[in-house]
Amino acid sequence: MLSRRMRSGSVLLFAFWAAITSVASGAEKEGERVWTNADGRTLRGVLKERGDNWVKIQIKDRVHMIKLEKLSAKDRDYLKNLVKSLEVKVGVKSWLDKGLDLDMKTLKLDLKNVEKGKELYGLLVWVSVLKTGGGSSIKSKVESFYREDGTHKYEAGFLKHGVIGENYRGYALRLYDEEGRVVAERSSSSAVAKFLDKANPRYKPVPKSLAKPEESNKKDSREK
Numbered sequence: 490m491l492s493r494r495m496r497s498g499s500v501l502l503f504a505f506w507a508a509i510t511s512v513a514s515g516a517e518k519e520g521e522r523v524w525t526n527a528d529g530r531t532l533r534g535v536l537k538e539r540g541d542n543w544v545k546i547q548i549k550d551r552v553h554m555i556k557l558e559k560l561s562a563k564d565r566d567y568l569k570n571l572v573k574s575l576e577v578k579v580g581v582k583s584w585l586d587k588g589l590d591l592d593m594k595t596l597k598l599d600l601k602n603v604e605k606g607k608e609l610y611g612l613l614v615w616v617s618v619l620k621t622g623g624g625s626s627i628k629s630k631v632e633s634f635y636r637e638d639g640t641h642k643y644e645a646g647f648l649k650h651g652v653i654g655e656n657y658r659g660y661a662l663r664l665y666d667e668e669g670r671v672v673a674e675r676s677s678s679s680a681v682a683k684f685l686d687k688a689n690p691r692y693k694p695v696p697k698s699l700a701k702p703e704e705s706n707k708k709d710s711r712e713k
Contacts, residue, residue, distance in 0.1 A: 525561040539568060575609075576601035579662060579675040591646035592657055598641045609635040609672065610665045612690050615645040616658040616681050625658045625681075630688045635664075661685050669694045 520535045524546060534546040534553075545554050557565055578599040586593050596613070603609060610632070617628040631643055648654040659677030663685050666672050676682035 524564055526559055527561060529561070536568075539571075544568065572604055573602040575603065575664075575672055577664065577673040577675060581660060581677070583657075585649075586646060589646065590649050590654075592649050593644060593646050594657060594660070596643045596645075596660055596662075598643070598662065599639075600635055600641070601638050603635055603638050605637075607636075608667055610667075610692065610694050611635060611662060612665075612685060612688060612693060613643055613660065613662045614681075614684050614688050615660055616684050617647055617655040618658050620652050620654045620656060625684075627684050627688060628655070630690070632690055632692050634692075665694055667694055669696045 521533050522536070523531050523533055525531045532548060534548040536544060537547050537552055538545040542557050543554055544557065544560075545552050547553075557568070560568075576599075578601075580597045582595045582597070584593045584595070585591070594615070598611075600609075611634070613631040613633070615628045615630075616625050618625040628647070629645055633641065635641070645660075647657045659681035661676035661682045661684055662674065663671060664673040674682065674685075676685075
């Protein structure tokens with residue numbers, strides 16, 4: 490339910506729609522587009538948020554809530570077909586496997602708003618450091634593909650035994666679209682994230698313009 494303040498803001502906005510037309514002077518901001526109301530009047534603003542029957546549009550320095558019924562059919566179609574931003578949430582929990590003397594880590598990945606008909610590629614690396622000394626290194630890597638929203642879990646164990654064991658250093662996860670563009674990255678630290686560039690992944694997508702002939706068959710021949 491919209492608050493009284495929001496309702497009044499919406500009414501006032503359309504009462505003075507003509508006064509804040511989209512062709513008003515001022516430099517165009519990133520993300521701005523021209524919006525049209527049901528009467529054909531226009532204004533220029535940035536979409537900030539949207540709900541089932543309303544949108545919030547920033548016009549200059551103020552954010553206004555507008556009911557969808559007040560917008561033109563073209564704008565309603567635009568909002569209906571607009572792809573929502575990918576939401577990526579990562580959490581790591583620790584637990585002890587006493588039988589194997591392992592420090593276990595479980596990474597939970599939640600994906601939301603994966604674009605329909607598209608595929609994401611994920612590269613996850615677990616990083617450890619030996620108790621005997623030396624630098625950190627990649628303990629293991631996981632390559633995955635995602636075609637829809639969902640929750641995914643990954644585990645890694647780090648040997649706790651005496652001086653020959655290893656310590657958990659962190660994790661790093663990077664998601665790519667089908668063209669090899671990075672769309673999201675999460676890590677326990679910026680230092681650990683650098684190991685993603687050292688992982689030598691097998692199935693990481695590459696831009697079509699850079700793909701070699703033999704790489705075009707990777708997607709079909711990859712291991713499940």
